[in-house]
C-alpha cells in the first residue's frame with residue numbers, strides 16, 4: 001500500500017488522478033456524514049445529482065466525486081435544509097407507481113390522492129372506453145394514473161395555469177399517454193367546448209384547492225413552496241368544490257360518477273353539496289390515515 005498508517009502518502013507512491021487520497025477526497029461516504037439532513041434525504045439528493053442507484057451509492061461510496069457534482073449537491077442540500085420540498089429539488093415524485101415530473105407550478109402529488117384514483121378505477125370497471133374529466137389537473141397525476149390503468153379511457157384534463165399544463169403535457173408524453181389525454185386551459189368548466197356532446201363524461205374527478213384561507217398549514221413545511229392557488233380557494237375551503245359539484249350534473253352521463261378529494265373536516269359539507277345537486281349513492285371514503293378524504297356520488 002502506498003499509504004502509511006498515519007494516513008499520509010509515501011513520497012514514492014504513484015499518483016493516480018481521480019482516486020482517493022488521505023488528504024480527503026469528497027465521497028458519498030463523507031457527504032453522508034455531513035450534518036443537516038436525515039441520511040435518507042441526502043441519499044435521494046445524491047442519487048439525483050450523481051445519477052446513481054441506491055445500490056451504487058453503497059458500492060461506490062468511497063469513490064472521489066467530481067467537484068462540480070459536489071457543488072451541485074451542496075446547493076440542493078442547502079435548499080433542502082432551508083425547507084424546499086425534495087420533489088422540487090429532484091423534479092420528480094412517484095404517484096400510483098408512475099414517475100411524474102413536478103415543478104413549483106404544480107402541487108406535489110400526495111399519497112392520499114391515490115385513494116381517489118383507486119375509487120375512480122373501481123367505479124370505471126364495466127364501463128367500456130370511459131370518458132373521464134379531471135378538473136385542476138396540476139401535474140396530471142390523477143388523469144394520467146387513470147389513463148395508464150385503463151388503456152381504453154379517454155381523458156380530458158384541464159387547469160387554469162398554463163405552467164401547470166406544460167408540466168402535465170410533458171408527463172403525458174413521458175408516460176406515453178399523450179394520445180389519450182386532451183389538455184385544456186380552463187377555469188373549472190369555463191373553457192369546456194360548447195360543441196361537446198351534451199353530458200359527455202362517464203366520470204368527473206378532482207383534487208381541487210380546498211384549504212381554508214389563512215389556515216396555518218399554508219405557512220408550514222412543503223406547502224410554503226407549493227402554488228397557493230392549488231392549495232387554497234382563498235375563501236372557506238369549499239368555493240371550488242361548490243363550483244365542481246354544481247357543474248358536474250350537466251356534464252355527466254346518467255349514472256356517471258363524480259369523485260372529489262377534500263380536507264379532513266369537509267366530508268359532511270361535500271356530501272351535502274352532492275345531495276343538494278341531486279347525486280345518488282353519495283359516499284365518503286377514508287384515506288390510509290383514517291380521514292374521510294374523498295366524497296362522491298352518481299348522477300341519477
Ligand code: GLN
Nearest residue numbers: 207208209210211230231
Ligand atoms: N392535501 C393537501 C394538503 O393538505 C392539499 C391538497 C389540496 O388542496 N388539494 O397538503
